[in-house]
Amino acid sequence: MFRMVRTEIWKLKRYHMIWAGVLLMLLSVLLTIFSTTALDGTIWTFSHFTEQVLKNNITMIFPMCITLLAGYIIAREEKDDTLKSIMTIPVSYCHLLWGKLLVCALLSLFLGFVSAVFTVIANLIMGFPGFSVTSVLQTFVQIILNCLFLYIAVMPVIAVTARISNGHMIGTVIAFVYGYGGMFAAGNMTIANIYPITVSMGLIRYRSYDEAVHWNTALCGLSMLVVLLVSAVIVMTAKNASPIKTVKKQKKIVTKKGW
Known part of the structure; x- marks a missing residue:
């Protein structure tokens, strides 16, 4: 598995x-900068x-971003027509998929780091008060871990759409709706x-200082564990399988008789 992950990193x-993905992380910060221009009395x-x-x-950004990238990485074997060559060596499709998913987990950490760097730079440019070593460390820890947890949250979507030819585009749309639904779910602490x-917000203690925010860490951890188990089941059932291709039926050309 280590060699497989190392090979995927080289790819x-x-x-x-x-x-x-890097540009989408920058877009998230730029959208936040744009929101600071609103004259709504917010003290930034x-x-x-x-x-x-x-x-x-x-x-808005990361669930869609990581699903697109992960789906693209998985689909490249089919696009480059290298999947049939890989299947000739003693490596099952299940192990191949696990290797790619692990690499995508590392990629989510990298994108989280990039997002944190952009966030700190933007803060310095805008000159917002409250800059300190502690706040910078908290920013890096929260954003990086949040990206990892968000990746785990969308992993079932990635695993399911990986079994469909060009399914990463479908998965991206599903992940966007899935992530946007978090805006409504955040309105009820039970949900x-x-x-x-x-x-993912609860596990990083997002706005835990707010009296209206009550995170149940044990329940959050259990929910994330269930998602991991569901993902594992989906990947394991993909044993010795390859992405399903949709074959179009060719129309029969009827030749006219006579002149």
Whole structure:
């Protein structure tokens, strides 16, 4: 498995789609900067800006981003016509899929790090008060871990759509709706402690200082564990299987008789 993961990491160097993920992380920060221009009486600080970046990542950007990238990485074997060659060696499709999913987990950590860097730079440019070493460390820890938990939350979507030819585009749409649903789930703490997207917020203690926010860490952890188990079942049932291709029936050409 280690060699498989290492090989997949090497393959990432030739995937220009990774830059799309970096740009989407920048977009999340730019959207937050744009929201600071609203004259709604909000007092912007370093920590508040970070919270808004996290909110944009959770509800709009990251679930869609990581699903697109993971689906693209998995689909490349079929696109490059290398899957049939890989299947000739003693490696099952299940193990191949696990290797790619593990690499995508590392990729989510990397994108979280990139998002945190953009967030700190934006804070410095905007000159918001509250900058300190502690706040910077908190920003990095919260954003990086949140991206990892969000990846786990959408892993079942990735695993299911990986079994469909070009399914990563379908998965991206589903992940966007799935992530956007977190905005509504956050309005009810009972649902927020169960819904996988908002569970990622609970595990990083998002706005835990607010008296109206009551995170149940045990329930959040249980919800995330269930998602992992569901993902494992989906991947295990894909044993020795390859993405399903939809074959179009060719129309029969009827030749006219006579002149």
